[in-house]
Amino acid sequence: MIVRFHALFQQARNKWRDHILTALTLTLVLHLFVVTPLSSHPGATFTTLNAVLAIVLAGGLLTLARNWIAVTLLLLFVGLFALSHVLQGYSISDMEIVRIRAGAWLLMALAMAWIIARAVFARGQITYHRVVGAVFLYLCIGIFFAALYAMGASLTVNALSGITIRPHASLATEAVYFSFVTLTSVGYGDIAPIDPLLRGLANFEAIVGQLYPATLLARLVASEVRIGGPGSS
Numbered sequence: 001m002i003v004r005f006h007a008l009f010q011q012a013r014n015k016w017r018d019h020i021l022t023a024l025t026l027t028l029v030l031h032l033f034v035v036t037p038l039s040s041h042p043g044a045t046f047t048t049l050n051a052v053l054a055i056v057l058a059g060g061l062l063t064l065a066r067n068w069i070a071v072t073l074l075l076l077f078v079g080l081f082a083l084s085h086v087l088q089g090y091s092i093s094d095m096e097i098v099r100i101r102a103g104a105w106l107l108m109a110l111a112m113a114w115i116i117a118r119a120v121f122a123r124g125q126i127t128y129h130r131v132v133g134a135v136f137l138y139l140c141i142g143i144f145f146a147a148l149y150a151m152g153a154s155l156t157v158n159a160l161s162g163i164t165i166r167p168h169a170s171l172a173t174e175a176v177y178f179s180f181v182t183l184t185s186v187g188y189g190d191i192a193p194i195d196p197l198l199r200g201l202a203n204f205e206a207i208v209g210q211l212y213p214a215t216l217l218a219r220l221v222a223s224e225v226r227i228g229g230p231g232s233s
Contacts, residue, residue, distance in 0.1 A: 017064060017119055021133030024060040024116070027053055028139055032176060040170035057112075065115050073111035080104035094166040098154040105147035105172075113140040126223040134220050138183075138212055145205045146172075146179035152198050159195035183209035 031053045039050065058074065065071050084100040120133040150171065153159040163174045178191040182202045193199045 017122075018127050018129030018133075020060050020064060021116065021119055021136065022129045024057060024064075025132045025136040025139075027056050027060070028136060031057070032139065032143075036176070037173050040173045061112060061115050064119050066118060067114070070111050070114045073107045073114070077104045077107040077111060080107065095154045098150055098165055098171070101171075102147045102151035102154065105143060105150070109140050109144035109147060113137055113144070116140065120220075126220055131217070131220050134217050138217065141205075141208060141212065142176065142180045142183050145183065145201065146175040148201060149178060149193075149198060150175045152195065152201065156195045156198075159193065159198050160191060161194055162191035179205065182206055185209060 031050070035049055035053060061074065062071065065074075080100055081104040084097050084104065087100070088097055116133050116136045120130050120137065149160065150165065153163070153165040159165075160178070163171075163178065165171070174191065181188055181191070182205045185206050193202050
C-alpha cells in the first residue's frame with residue numbers, strides 16, 4: 001500500500017512539477033513585493049495572509065524536494081526563525097536577533113534555490129514553466145544577498161547608510177529592497193554600503209544580477225522557443 005502510494009505521488013509530482021514552479025514563483029512575488037512591504041506599514045495586519053503564503057510556499061517546495069538536505073535546510077529555517085521570536089522576549093540584544101533571522105533567511109534562500117534548481121534543470125523538455133522557475137531562482141539570489149547584508153550590517157556599526165538594523169517589521173522589506181535595487185543595477189542611492197566588505201558584496205551582486213538574465217535565463221528562453229514553441233506547457 002505504501003509503495004503504491006509513493007509511486008502515485010511520484011507520478012503526480014512529475015506531472016505537475018512544472019506547473020508548481022509557476023505557482024511558487026507567483027506566490028513568492030506576491031509575498032516579496034506586495035504583502036511584506038504592506039506589512040511594514042504602521043497598523044497593518046497581514047498575519048493571516050503571510051501565514052497562507054508561507055504554507056503555500058512550504059507545501060510546494062516540499063512537494064518538489066527530492067533531497068533530504070533541502071528539507072533539512074527548510075526545517076532549520078523554521079527552527080531559527082521561531083527561536084528568534086522566542087528569544088526576543090528575553091535579555092538578548094537586537095543585533096543577535098537580527099543575526100539569527102539573517103541566518104534563517106540564508107538557509108531559506110539556499111533551500112529554495114536547491115529545490116527549484118533541481119526542478120528547472122531536470123531532464124526533459126524546457127517549458128514555459130521552467131523558464132518561470134528560473135525567475136524564481138533569480139529572486140532567491142536577491143533574498144540570499146539581502147540576508148548577507150542584514151548579517152554584515154549587524155556585525156559592523158553603520159555598515160549601511162539609510163537603513164536601521166534592528167528586528168523591526170520593516171527590516172526585511174528594507175534589506176530586500178536594497179538587495180534587488182543592487183541586483184538590477186538600479187542604484188537609487190537612498191541606501192548605500194559604507195563598510196568595504198559590503199561594498200564588495202554589492203559589486204558582486206550587481207555583476208551576478210547582470211550575468212544571470214543575459215546567460216542562463218536567456219538560454220532557457222531560447223531553448224523553450226526552439227523546442228517547445230509558444231504552446232508548450
